Amino acid sequence: MRxxxxxxxxxxxxxxxxxxxxxxxxxxxxxxxxxxxxxxxQHQLKKIYTHIEEEKYHIIRVMNQEKMNIFQNMSEKAxxxxxxxxxxxxxxxxxxxxxxxxxKTDIILFTYETPPRCRAYFLEIIExxxxxxxxxEEKAYTMVFWFNLYDEIKK
Numbered sequence: 001m002r003x004x005x006x007x008x009x010x011x012x013x014x015x016x017x018x019x020x021x022x023x024x025x026x027x028x029x030x031x032x033x034x035x036x037x038x039x040x041x042q043h044q045l046k047k048i049y050t051h052i053e054e055e056k057y058h059i060i061r062v063m064n065q066e067k068m069n070i071f072q073n074m075s076e077k078a079x080x081x082x083x084x085x086x087x088x089x090x091x092x093x094x095x096x097x098x099x100x101x102x103x104k105t106d107i108i109l110f111t112y113e114t115p116p117r118c119r120a121y122f123l124e125i126i127e128x129x130x131x132x133x134x135x136x137e138e139k140a141y142t143m144v145f146w147f148n149l150y151d152e153i154k155k
Contacts, residue, residue, distance in 0.1 A: 058154055059153065059155065060152070060153055060155055062150055063150055071147045074124070075101060081103075085105070085108060090104075097148070099148075099149050102142060103142070106139055106141070108141075110122075125145055131146040
């Protein structure tokens with residue numbers, strides 16, 4: 001049985017069609033309509049930035065030791081996984097108390113010869129991460145796993 005779905009391809013086609021439609025609409029705008037649109041967009045952005053700035057003053061991030069311990073455990077597993085799977089590895093903690101584990105490689109293969117811990121470690125890192133970003137570059141993939149090491153407390 002074969003099942004094939006082209007969600008990504010369909011979405012790209014939809015975005016391309018909408019972009020062309022948008023470009024055709026903008027071409028017909030007068031200079032005043034373009035200016036009005038830009039001002040409206042700038043106003044919306046300013047409201048968003050103002051809201052973000054206000055939130056910053058009302059919330060503080062406090063390190064959560066339990067989350068830090070989990071990140072340290074995931075970091076140890078990431079080191080072992082990167083060595084077994086021959087990937088580049090970067091582990092860091094940002095000033096905003098976010099832990100980051102980054103792998104970079106051109107291929108990931110889980111075969112019958114792969115040590116069982118490799119699959120287990122990788123799945124655990126995926127499960128424990130708060131966010132996962134995967135990016136395809138020219139000759140490699142970069143996978144970034146983010147861990148929130150804090151609790152947010154209202155001031």
